[in-house]
Amino acid sequence: MASACSKEQAAPAPRVAAIPVTVSRVTQRAMPVQLTAIGNVGGYTVSVEAQVAGELLDVHFKEGDFVHKGQLLFTIDPRPYEAALARAQATLMRDKAVAANSRAQEQRISKLLTEGVVSPSDADSSTSARRRPRPLLLRTKRSSKRLN
Numbered sequence: 001m002a003s004a005c006s007k008e009q010a011a012p013a014p015r016v017a018a019i020p021v022t023v024s025r026v027t028q029r030a031m032p033v034q035l036t037a038i039g040n041v042g043g044y045t046v047s048v049e050a051q052v053a054g055e056l057l058d059v060h061f062k063e064g065d066f067v068h069k070g071q072l073l074f075t076i077d078p079r080p081y082e083a084a085l086a087r088a089q090a091t092l093m094r095d096k097a098v099a100a101n102s103r104a105q106e107q108r109i110s111k112l113l114t115e116g117v118v119s120p121s122d123a124d125s126s127t128s129a130r131r132r133p134r135p136l137l138l139r140t141k142r143s144s145k146r147l148n
Helices: 002-006 079-114 120-131 133-147
Strands: 056-059 074-076
Touching: 079 120
Parallel strands: none
Antiparallel strands: 056 074
16 A cells, blocks of 8 residues: 555546637628727817897707707797887888978978068978988987897
8 A cells, every 4th residue: 555655646637618619701891999998078068148138938959969050049039129129110100201291391381482471480490390300210220220
């Protein structure tokens, strides 16, 4: 027994289990490019200011949506602006009527002046009365165009 104990026996090599391998044919196709990196991603933050004041009726985008130049973002209540436009148009019509009436009055007075029925001072006051609505009419036209 002594001889058996003194001799070292080699241990049998452990068997490695077979690993399954999948095989397929090679094909050519587009593959997505994936990039793995550490970093921060930031977006653009923009502040949007209305050109006119008014009650906000509708929002035409959701937070995080992409928006494009010229895209409608908000709807502001148009009623106050429509009312202001209607007022300006009514004032313009009134001023035009006053100007037309002043011209007609001046024509009547100038005819009466040539006939000698009215005095020259009455004719002068009629002429100045006709010229008075003109600056008012021009100012009303400018404000009406600005509201359009």
